[in-house]
Amino acid sequence: MSPAQGVHLIAELDGCERMPDVAGMEVLLRAAAAAGHARLLSVELHAFGGTGGIAGVALLAESHISVHTWPEYGYAAVDVFMCGPSADPEAALAVLVDGLAARRVRTERLTRRAGAGP
Amino acid sequence: MSPAQGVHLIAELDGCERMPDVAGMEVLLRAAAAAGHARLLSVELHAFGGTGGIAGVALLAESHISVHTWPEYGYAAVDVFMCGPSADPEAALAVLVDGLAARRVRTERLTRRAGAGP
Numbered sequence: 001m002s003p004a005q006g007v008h009l010i011a012e013l014d015g016c017e018r019m020p021d022v023a024g025m026e027v028l029l030r031a032a033a034a035a036g037h038a039r040l041l042s043v044e045l046h047a048f049g050g051t052g053g054i055a056g057v058a059l060l061a062e063s064h065i066s067v068h069t070w071p072e073y074g075y076a077a078v079d080v081f082m083c084g085p086s087a088d089p090e091a092a093l094a095v096l097v098d099g100l101a102a103r104r105v106r107t108e109r110l111t112r113r114a115g116a117g118p
Numbered sequence: 119m120s121p122a123q124g125v126h127l128i129a130e131l132d133g134c135e136r137m138p139d140v141a142g143m144e145v146l147l148r149a150a151a152a153a154g155h156a157r158l159l160s161v162e163l164h165a166f167g168g169t170g171g172i173a174g175v176a177l178l179a180e181s182h183i184s185v186h187t188w189p190e191y192g193y194a195a196v197d198v199f200m201c202g203p204s205a206d207p208e209a210a211l212a213v214l215v216d217g218l219a220a221r222r223v224r225t226e227r228l229t230r231r232a233g234a235g236p
Contacts, residue, residue: 006195008128041164042162057175057184064173064186066184075232081184081197
């Protein structure tokens with residue numbers, strides 16, 4: 001796989017029985033990056049008021065992992081985008097599915113890559 | 119549109135004639151968020167050595183914008199994920215396409231949303 005080719009998992013997590021706070025989500029994002037054999041560059045998190053939703057992104061040498069939660073719907077939108085031959089995006093996603101105790105997961109798997117043209 | 123429903127544009131930008139440095143990319147990400155009527159929470163950027171690739175994520179109240187560049191291929195992988203009725207993800211993407219002077223753009227448009235189930 002070329003370094004400019006990657007796998008992007010787009011996952012909708014429903015029926016989530018756990019919705020971590022910011023500290024818990026940082027732990028999860030770090031664990032997901034490690035499980036995916038990715039090199040973590042930084043983690044950025046934001047907690048919304050009200051229903052306790054969180055936005056979080058782990059920037060990776062291999063691309064990124066993002067999670068956006070809506071506790072009021074038991075829903076989280078998760079992306080795992082990883083480039084390079086040694087990355088394991090499925091393993092990273094599994095950490096998040098397990099950490100949020102999602103009952104249902106719909107995943108779309110996209111290949112990201114440069115085209116051949118000018 | 120429910121607050122837990124969003125549009126996710128997955129875009130491959132090829133033939134990019136401009137590859138901004140970190141400072142230039144921050145300007146672009148801020149301009150893209152503004153064009154998309156999004157509220158910017160933070161911008162995180164990382165410059166790789168060697169060929170000058172950049173990884174950048176703008177965390178938004180409406181979700182996120184990410185960009186990963188491979189100057190050696192003239193390629194950038196861009197995501198614009200925005201929730202809420204007033205967001206304009208296409209306008210945000212247009213700012214990045216213009217800023218990188220991409221000659222070819224392939225875009226996939228996904229709807230992200232919570233399911234109906236348990």
